[in-house]
Amino acid sequence: MVASSILSPAIADSLYAQSPFHSDQHDARTGKFWMTSHPTEPGDNGVVPLMKHWGGEVASMWVRDTELLAPLREIGRPRIIEIAVPLATTPDSYSAAKAVVATFGRSIGAIPGKGAFDLYTNQALPPSAVLAIHTEGDPTFVAMGRTYPTGFVDVDAGRWKELTGEDD
Template identity: 55%
Template sequence: MTGGGAIIDVWDVGTFDSELRGDLDTHADVIRDYMLTSRQQWLEREASDRTMPYPENPYAGEFMWVKEHIMRLMEVRTIRAWHYTRLTDAEVDVLRHGGIYPSSLDTIRSRLEAQVAAGAFSQEVADRLFADSPYQSEQHDFRSDKFWMVSHPVDVENGGVEMLLESWGGESAYFWQRDAALQDMLKQIGRPRVLEIAMPLVHSRHGYSAAEAVVATYGRLLGCRPDKHAFDLYTHQPLGPKHVLAVHSEGEPNFGVMAQGYPAGFVDVNLGRWDEE
């Protein structure tokens, strides 16, 4: 990992390695000028009748160049990412010893068979869940060979992660499931978990999104108020056990205060942001 093995939180300037921070410092004037101008233009438009064309930010070209430059730096770095799911204790052990594998029909079948062996449900039910999976549809190419994460921690009560924590098997099992009995069964398997993952961006296609988040974080250090630029990302390659930094389970202290005290120093800068405009 670049930066002496450092793992970057895209929301925390204190985790940026010296090369990344130095490049941001070099372009601080452009970042500040673009963001302050953009906000002023937005405020003026909100106060107007909004019939005039949106003004062009004179710093837009330089700012775009900076983001593309930071993107190239981020593409060889590792960030801390977050995955919300529901797993059994046995699956957590497998994860800690074997690492992470992108989803596929083979990995879905393997997970189902493991639950049959554990007595969680019958082979008939496993076959039904496998047949009903979105991976059996035209969504196969879109969903396969990806393991999804998010760049910023999310409160476990957030509606965006509620179903991920509520039902075992991920979207591959519950997403299209309409049988109420099977839906209830999936909610009884395992426990809600949040995984902390060291995600090498070389295994993703999200270097630009990471650059946007990093530049936004740096912009707040300069006194600007950009959006936090949280983003979804995926690995298309397996990640070994060393990439699983932590597994937080329901009932444990950190799980209960995820994004509200853990990790230390995290603040959701979007909360209340629009009320303050």
């Protein structure tokens, strides 16, 4: 971004100095591609910071200085990448199994949560793993986690009423 004159060297240096990779987050993040297991609305509090600024967690996770963040808002457009990840490439197969059991439970009338979880792979995935790319402004981007993918229902939304009969 500096070589392309999109970020000044001073801003890039300051962002680099504040990167979580200079902390105990280094080992938890290095060489890993993090994802969510279930479709997530772009407006979800957990992903809003990732959608607001270019560079994701590496460039802006802990930055609070609005002057440093401003140029990151101007780079690119938010995107959601829909990916098929083989369980063999992630250590999260137990969490995936719990989500499958929860889905089965709902199919027979039980009321478990959806079992959503964060997962990562530390292996390169082939291009065929990318199922779709949804860009801010596209109908599927706006519908993500609500009505997209087709038939998706966020079973955790409105659960209080489902469990108690009372409004949230």
